[in-house]
Amino acid sequence: MNAHPSAAEPSRLDRTALLSRAARLSLAAFDVDGTLTDGRLGYGDDGHEFKSFDVHDGQGLKLLARIGVEIAWITARSSPLVARRAADLGVRHLIQGCHDKGAALSALCASLRIPCSEAAFMGDDLPDLAAMAVAGLSVAPANAHPWVLERVEWQTRAAGGSGAAREFCDLVIEAKGRREELLSRFSPA
Amino acid sequence: MNAHPSAAEPSRLDRTALLSRAARLSLAAFDVDGTLTDGRLGYGDDGHEFKSFDVHDGQGLKLLARIGVEIAWITARSSPLVARRAADLGVRHLIQGCHDKGAALSALCASLRIPCSEAAFMGDDLPDLAAMAVAGLSVAPANAHPWVLERVEWQTRAAGGSGAAREFCDLVIEAKGRREELLSRFSPA
């Protein structure tokens, strides 16, 4: 989202440009609610909160890490359950309670010595726009807010919490030419 | 829903009239179950109840409050979890256990010194009709009960608990001409 981050005009990349950007990614950062979940915030009358993550998304994040891409979750809300899911998946960079996702992503890139152009950000609502403006590639799930969809460079076909993150992971794996190698680890010769 | 509130004839507003009504709103009142949720009432065998709210809806309600519209939730059921979600969002007016939503909305308008014509009510089932008759604008999510859909002035494309409230918030923000200003707070220059 380097060019015209606040313009409403179409900023979508064509397939060639998209694959080129995806091929050089070193860091993939994700919003949580609505991006890695379906946006439902569960509340119980005993005071507990809950949310659901997608098993396909989790598998994709593990594959992406396996081929050397750093994974980060950056979220405005804060909950021990998000920390637990991140730990289950071995997500190395978890930033909760974040009110400036653009600054957070910039700082993370700096600390990892990764140029922002090698970072992607996937999100679904207005607070994600600042991080998208910093990132070298901006992505949204199919059911992101329309004002966000107008601004991202790529939109998955899947919805948040239903494989949108996996679809993005698959794109990066294919762009980096690592698909057959990963598949061969799962399929007997 | 000022005219013919109990008639089955189409009461839908055209786009111009809809935007005009939305532009002068001072209060937006919402039913909870089926409107701010998908209508599912979760029961656990340990006696607890739960329900899920949509993160996009929450963002919309916060934006609407930020541009000066009062937010109210008016519901027949009563649960501490609804109070907790309302508190998380800073919803100022929460009326639970309400068996006459029309009277409740009238009383709230009076106490806030807001004319009922400047209040909207969004709901999805028969107990919401009385509040809709009082309000200056009646709105329902796409999956509202058909007898309600026949009577409302506007129907969102999104379903309850899946962005219907956000769609209504966006309409009001656009009608009041505040969209670009809000977007600019989220998008770096």
Next chain:
Amino acid sequence: MNAHPSAAEPSRLDRTALLSRAARLSLAAFDVDGTLTDGRLGYGDDGHEFKSFDVHDGQGLKLLARIGVEIAWITARSSPLVARRAADLGVRHLIQGCHDKGAALSALCASLRIPCSEAAFMGDDLPDLAAMAVAGLSVAPANAHPWVLERVEWQTRAAGGSGAAREFCDLVIEAKGRREELLSRFSPA
């Protein structure tokens, strides 16, 4: 489902016959999982089970009871949460842990002195067929098992746990000519 209960040939009623059967109903009996829920059985790793009911269905059952139709739930499983939801709705006849729904429905009709021809049964899977054979009207939600859909006299457009029961309640209310009277209680003059 009086005729040919085990035949795969179409047993659907035309609209006139359907309304005629619905008009004379004195008892509406429902399966629970898959009929009043979406069929999801929630399990927690703390040993608790949970399921979700639809707020529209609940409203429909209350309206049906209000116009004098007896409501029964007949289910093979057994859980305190089902008892709690039934109590919340004022459901008078709750039969859990039932392994012969046909016998249970017959016995209930006898104890209420209601002819079986004035009872309807709504269900979604094979264990419901026996009760459907006893009932004067057999109904299934849109997502019932295909072997059941082949055998019922009416199929709702809505899925179980998403308004299927409400759609059936509405049919009975309309067939009995009570729609306007009920609506007038909710809509100010």
Next chain:
Amino acid sequence: MNAHPSAAEPSRLDRTALLSRAARLSLAAFDVDGTLTDGRLGYGDDGHEFKSFDVHDGQGLKLLARIGVEIAWITARSSPLVARRAADLGVRHLIQGCHDKGAALSALCASLRIPCSEAAFMGDDLPDLAAMAVAGLSVAPANAHPWVLERVEWQTRAAGGSGAAREFCDLVIEAKGRREELLSRFSPA
């Protein structure tokens, strides 16, 4: 999936071959998350996990066991709730925490003295490919990962956790010519 397990070319069986393979099955093995569930992993902020199973799937597994097919669940994750659901359904072979599903299925076939050609495996993601390569019939739900869908011999129309397993059970029941017998147990003469 005996031939070309790692090839991307279509491996789908025609209807005749599918029914022939299904007719001789002695063992039906299933992945859990995404196959017997919709892939949602619920997390609560009290540290508990939860997931939902489909009541139709459960009925199908019980019917399949009744006609003499062994049922196995083979999953990489490990949770007491899966053990509880399996126990509720009388599933005899539950293998949790499994990191080589191919080896697990081979070992199970050996211990049951069932040729692998008489075993089916239903799964939805890459870790299931090894078991599919061992099994005599490979099946995936409609919403399986695309790299898996390219490789399976049959794909259900239903999604995981929404009747996909039931659809497979029905296929086996029909292929073995046991449908009418089972139906007659549920339908009064």
